[in-house]
Amino acid sequence: MNDLDVRLRALLPRGRVLTSPAQLAAYGADGLGYKNYRPDAVVLPADAAELAAFMRGAKRLAVPLVMRGAGTSLSGGPVAAQGGVIVHTSALKAVPVINAHGFWCEVESGVTLNDLDAILKPHGVFYPPDPSSGPVCTLGGNVASNAGGAHCFRYGVTSNYVLGVEAVLLDGSVHRFGGPAGGRGPWREDWKRFMIGSEGTLAAFTRFWLRLLPLPEKVWTFRATYPDLTTTEAAIHALVADPSYPAAIEMLDPRGVAMVESSQMACGLPEGSFLLLVEIDGPAPLVDGRVPHVAELLRRAGSTDVTFSEEALIRQKLWKARKAAGGLLGQLSPSYVVQDAVIPKRALAEVLRLVYDEADAAGIRVVNVFHAGDGNLHPNFLFDSRVPGELEKVERISKHLMERVIAVGGTLSGEHGIGNDKSGYMPLVFGPDSMRLQLAVPAAFNPTHQMNPLKVFDDRRFGS
Amino acid sequence: MDPEAPSSHFSNCTHCGFCLAVCPTYKLTGDENNSPRGRLRLWSEEAAGRLPRDKWTDFYTEECVGCLACETACPATVPYGQIFERIRHDHVTTGRSHPGPVLRLAAALVTAPFWFNLALLPARLLRRCGLAWPPLLFPGRPPLLQSSAAYAAELMRLRNPTGPRVALLTGCLMEAMFREINFATIRVLIENNVRVVIPEHQGCCGAFQEHTGLGDAAALGARNRKAFGSVEVDAIVCNSSGCGYALGKSLAPDRPVRDVLAFLGDLGPVRRQREPTDATRVYVDLPCHLVHGQKSPGIPAAVLDATGYRWELAPNARDCCGSGGVYNLQKPENARAILAGKAAFLNEAEGAPVVLATSNHVCMMQWNSAGKSGLVKRPYEVRHVIQLLDPGECFGRGSGPA
Numbered sequence: 094m095n096d097l098d099v100r101l102r103a104l105l106p107r108g109r110v111l112t113s114p115a116q117l118a119a120y121g122a123d124g125l126g127y128k129n130y131r132p133d134a135v136v137l138p139a140d141a142a143e144l145a146a147f148m149r150g151a152k153r154l155a156v157p158l159v160m161r162g163a164g165t166s167l168s169g170g171p172v173a174a175q176g177g178v179i180v181h182t183s184a185l186k187a188v189p190v191i192n193a194h195g196f197w198c199e200v201e202s203g204v205t206l207n208d209l210d211a212i213l214k215p216h217g218v219f220y221p222p223d224p225s226s227g228p229v230c231t232l233g234g235n236v237a238s239n240a241g242g243a244h245c246f247r248y249g250v251t252s253n254y255v256l257g258v259e260a261v262l263l264d265g266s267v268h269r270f271g272g273p274a275g276g277r278g279p280w281r282e283d284w285k286r287f288m289i290g291s292e293g294t295l296a297a298f299t300r301f302w303l304r305l306l307p308l309p310e311k312v313w314t315f316r317a318t319y320p321d322l323t324t325t326e327a328a329i330h331a332l333v334a335d336p337s338y339p340a341a342i343e344m345l346d347p348r349g350v351a352m353v354e355s356s357q358m359a360c361g362l363p364e365g366s367f368l369l370l371v372e373i374d375g376p377a378p379l380v381d382g383r384v385p386h387v388a389e390l391l392r393r394a395g396s397t398d399v400t401f402s403e404e405a406l407i408r409q410k411l412w413k414a415r416k417a418a419g420g421l422l423g424q425l426s427p428s429y430v431v432q433d434a435v436i437p438k439r440a441l442a443e444v445l446r447l448v449y450d451e452a453d454a455a456g457i458r459v460v461n462v463f464h465a466g467d468g469n470l471h472p473n474f475l476f477d478s479r480v481p482g483e484l485e486k487v488e489r490i491s492k493h494l495m496e497r498v499i500a501v502g503g504t505l506s507g508e509h510g511i512g513n514d515k516s517g518y519m520p521l522v523f524g525p526d527s528m529r530l531q532l533a534v535p536a537a538f539n540p541t542h543q544m545n546p547l548k549v550f551d552d553r554r555f556g557s
Numbered sequence: 558m559d560p561e562a563p564s565s566h567f568s569n570c571t572h573c574g575f576c577l578a579v580c581p582t583y584k585l586t587g588d589e590n591n592s593p594r595g596r597l598r599l600w601s602e603e604a605a606g607r608l609p610r611d612k613w614t615d616f617y618t619e620e621c622v623g624c625l626a627c628e629t630a631c632p633a634t635v636p637y638g639q640i641f642e643r644i645r646h647d648h649v650t651t652g653r654s655h656p657g658p659v660l661r662l663a664a665a666l667v668t669a670p671f672w673f674n675l676a677l678l679p680a681r682l683l684r685r686c687g688l689a690w691p692p693l694l695f696p697g698r699p700p701l702l703q704s705s706a707a708y709a710a711e712l713m714r715l716r717n718p719t720g721p722r723v724a725l726l727t728g729c730l731m732e733a734m735f736r737e738i739n740f741a742t743i744r745v746l747i748e749n750n751v752r753v754v755i756p757e758h759q760g761c762c763g764a765f766q767e768h769t770g771l772g773d774a775a776a777l778g779a780r781n782r783k784a785f786g787s788v789e790v791d792a793i794v795c796n797s798s799g800c801g802y803a804l805g806k807s808l809a810p811d812r813p814v815r816d817v818l819a820f821l822g823d824l825g826p827v828r829r830q831r832e833p834t835d836a837t838r839v840y841v842d843l844p845c846h847l848v849h850g851q852k853s854p855g856i857p858a859a860v861l862d863a864t865g866y867r868w869e870l871a872p873n874a875r876d877c878c879g880s881g882g883v884y885n886l887q888k889p890e891n892a893r894a895i896l897a898g899k900a901a902f903l904n905e906a907e908g909a910p911v912v913l914a915t916s917n918h919v920c921m922m923q924w925n926s927a928g929k930s931g932l933v934k935r936p937y938e939v940r941h942v943i944q945l946l947d948p949g950e951c952f953g954r955g956s957g958p959a
Contacts, residue, residue: 109588111588111590113611113612113613114608114609114611115590115599115603115608115611115612115613115614115617116590116613118590118595118598118599118602118608119589119590119592119594119595119596119598119599120589120590121598122572122598123572124571124572124573124574125572126570126571126572126573137587137588163574163577164572164574164589165573165574181587181588181589183583183587183588183589184587203587205578207578226573226574226575228575228578228579228630229574229575229577229578230574356632356634357634358632417575417632418632419571419573419632420571420573420575420631420632420633421632421633422571422633423569423570423571423573423632423633423634423635424569424632424633424634427569427571428571429571
């Protein structure tokens, strides 16, 4: 056992400490499987109390600390970019309080979204953010990256639902920012907004207080095909402006549709067209009455093939196919990079054309499956990391894309976070003053940048 | 996929993590190394020379139950089961993994059905007499001497069915230890006007070898290809989903293998009549090798309805029970912990009697152990679904018909 191993075991008498090379390999990557950063150690605290106790001694370890939920991030967030210790929160799985009448719950940071959904359902309430990694991703990762998902078009993202955060700072102090009472009473300062989207750079999260909503009584899912980007964009504008106020407006391009249809997720999508997936929900009489109107709107925008269903099985199949798109890419290519830019919707067709043109010119395959209602693009660039020069091509296209995104008034990330995958683009959006202020926040909470260094900011390095 | 180079498919894994949510050992330990994407990473790093041979790689490989739930969850269709079986076989042949002497003896014996049947004759006798027995052995009254093949031939002569013709795999452990299930299968098929053939010279399906990494599964496959390859039947059927999965791989792509319950479901089986006062409740658990291995949607509702009992799927019916072939012998603590979560519902389940029904004998063994080991503190019975269709079946006496 090396020195780090001994010191970690002293800090975690009940949890587990992994230091053998074969115990670290699996923790080398997040959802971007082709990028590898081997940590020096991984620790699995036995519970929230042990995580807090660990944090009290962690500063003296003098190595970077990286919080990790399920490792499904698509931005290089929960990886040890500067080495150090990964703190895996998989044991923090309790949901101590469900207050269905007050529409809030208290959950530990390692609870997965699907487990929370299953626990909440019998109470008639739900937690709206729904990133596609829902079956496995944790609330801790969701809060750290301010996760979104398909239904965030109407419901909003994680920050709209976090009432309070319990965070442990590097001095071991436990802080409760916000809370079910909205920050009053025994709660500390309402600084939860600093915590949400902080990507593990400020503190370790142990638990959250989340706002819930009543489950919608009725849901209808529509799919409509469009011959080209221009008509698709027109349909999106019409939907966004319509008082039926869809919960989700998703787009799959013909390559995305073909990928789904040639996989085990095939669900009879018409191939060769751009496809919109739209959902409306709410009280049954209200929503049922809007169905013909939404169908007509989709047709008027240029679709000759509109279908819709309220049947749970059909709807689930459509959503399963949509949400598995990231993993399906593995059938086409060993590696992929997904961008997460958000743009004003009026520029959708224009920016997507740039994506196609640049990728086609470079011989890189690209699949677009994304949150169209939010203008949140997810071009997936497929490449083989073993072929020299391919990654560089993808990076070049990504850079051009980001420059165009900024030029049309967009920004870098809608829901995946910056991590170390997009940190290089930060100066494209933020000027020196803004960068200085943003860096001052992690410096206030952990002056040596021990928490998740080399993330969000390229030069935010531990020990410098 | 090239069976000689499973590592070429490591790269299909995009590391998306969908497999974590369904992996019994990840759920148990929260350790990513103990998950499909973690194990794939360990094996691929070692194959690429970036990771030295390490006892922890051996440990995490042995930890895998082999339930294949990850294959169902995997959007990138990584052939995890094939990769895992090859790695496990490599680990055993190169001395990195050491299955115990009992398993080694069993692996040798199952290749010789005559000797295996003879060796387990005392066990059949003790089961038949209802004597106290280890927790894994569920009660039943196996015929002692008459083979399933002889029984099928006799019943065929007596009943002379005229419908579709099927070839049945009688299996090794099924025939040597749990023969009453084979007999029930034959009775139910013939009652449904199905002609039953038991091909001669058939052998173990190879699942035991795949589960343990011992022996030569390919040789067993070749033997069964010969035994089943030329029989003229409408279907080749299995009454154990693990065996069906293994035999299906051996006979692919020429001869498809069907689960006997799926076959009966298509026929629309004879419905059993039960007394209106019958309070029996059947909870159906779906074997991993049925839903994740054979990629079947489950046990047909038409078959379960035909049992005449009130039935419902057990909670989390598609999750592993921890049996994993011989996993419950090799990793008893994990197997028990996995079962604990699945079996807890039986303590409160309605019904008199309560029956847990499934379609794989090793899952039946695992479910039976829940009572013997104290996980379930009330009486319940474990049955193969085919036994619930058997006219002679009845409950409450701790054993089925001969």
